[in-house]
Amino acid sequence: xxxxxxxxxxxxxxxxxxxxxxxxxxxxxxxxxxxxxxxxxxxxxxxxxxxxxxxxxxxxxxxxxxxxxxxxxxxxxxxxxxxxxxxxxxxxxxxxxxxxxxxxxxxxxxx
Amino acid sequence: xxxxxxxxxxxxxxxxxxxxxxxxxxxxxxxxxxxxxxxxxxxxxxxxxxxxxxxxxxxxxxxxxxxxxxxxxxxxxxxxxxxxxxxxxxxxxxxxxxxxxxxxxxxxxxxxx
Numbered sequence: 001x002x003x004x005x006x007x008x009x010x011x012x013x014x015x016x017x018x019x020x021x022x023x024x025x026x027x028x029x030x031x032x033x034x035x036x037x038x039x040x041x042x043x044x045x046x047x048x049x050x051x052x053x054x055x056x057x058x059x060x061x062x063x064x065x066x067x068x069x070x071x072x073x074x075x076x077x078x079x080x081x082x083x084x085x086x087x088x089x090x091x092x093x094x095x096x097x098x099x100x101x102x103x104x105x106x107x108x109x110x111x
Numbered sequence: 112x113x114x115x116x117x118x119x120x121x122x123x124x125x126x127x128x129x130x131x132x133x134x135x136x137x138x139x140x141x142x143x144x145x146x147x148x149x150x151x152x153x154x155x156x157x158x159x160x161x162x163x164x165x166x167x168x169x170x171x172x173x174x175x176x177x178x179x180x181x182x183x184x185x186x187x188x189x190x191x192x193x194x195x196x197x198x199x200x201x202x203x204x205x206x207x208x209x210x211x212x213x214x215x216x217x218x219x220x221x222x223x224x
Contacts, residue, residue: 032210043202043215044146044154087154093210096142096166101154 004088009106012078020073020105022088027068032091034099035062035073037084044087044101047073051093083109113137115216117203123222124193132188132219134203142206143186144213145178147171147199154202160186193223 005023012018024033034049048055048062050071055062061074075082087104091097116135124130136143145157158178159166165178177189186205190197200220204213 036213038154043204043218044213045215046212049212091210095209096159096161097210098144098156098159098167099204099213100156101146103153 004090004102006086006088006102006105008103009108011108011110012075014080014109014111015077018075018078018082018107020075020086020088020107021070022072023070024088024090025069027090028092030093032093033062033064033068033071034089034091035060036087036089036099036101037082038087038104039081039084044099047086049091078107078109080109080111083107113214115203115205115214117201117216117219119219120217121220121222123224126195126223127192130190130193130221132190132201132203132221134186134188134205134216135184136186136203136205137207137214138184140205140207140214142166142209142213143178143180144204144206145188146202146204146215148202148218149199157188190221193221195223197221198223 035047036044038044050062063072085104085106089099118133143160148154156169158168158172175191179187200218202215202218204215206213
């Protein structure tokens with residue numbers, strides 16, 4: 001599986017934007033970039049995913065570098081509820097490929 | 112909003128006993144997964160399942176583990192003879208499309224004593 005690298009932790013003030021980086025220099029052409037998060041004492045939760053173009057949904061935006069070797073998850077206004085571990089995962093489009101979780105980035109949000 | 116439900120939320124069992132963890136995936140989903148998370152550690156993939164057979168399994172998923180979709184709604188994980196190191200949170204997940212968004216349940220906390 002192609003590997004991703006994320007900072008262990010980040011901190012943000014409430015109601016400010018947060019940019020969570022992810023490096024994936026060995027990404028292959030068929031790998032989608034997925035982001036999930038895990039709130040305390042809960043199961044992982046889907047955030048967003050993309051292939052080449054930037055993506056937006058109600059939760060976040062995903063900015064993908066032109067060479068696809070890095071991406072950034074953007075939370076436009078962090079709330080206390082966004083405090084979680086965020087995982088950047090590469091996943092092949094074909095087959096019933098599982099999500100392989102790394103250690104992720106622990107995001108703390110300060111009121 | 113549809114959700115994946117898991118039962119029980121917490122199970123305590125004695126070492127060597129068999130346990131069955133139950134999951135009800137979202138009704139029109141076809142792709143199913145089990146993961147586990149030992150306290151304080153990362154989420155680990157166990158097994159994926161599609162069309163009534165295992166698609167992929169990890170090294171953790173040895174002969175002590177099995178999965179089954181006994182009817183049209185349930186998806187179960189069986190551990191035949193539990194060990195202390197099987198104590199973990201077990202998450203079930205399902206997807207409606209290949210490689211698409213996976214929906215996770217709230218997990219079953221398994222404690223082996």
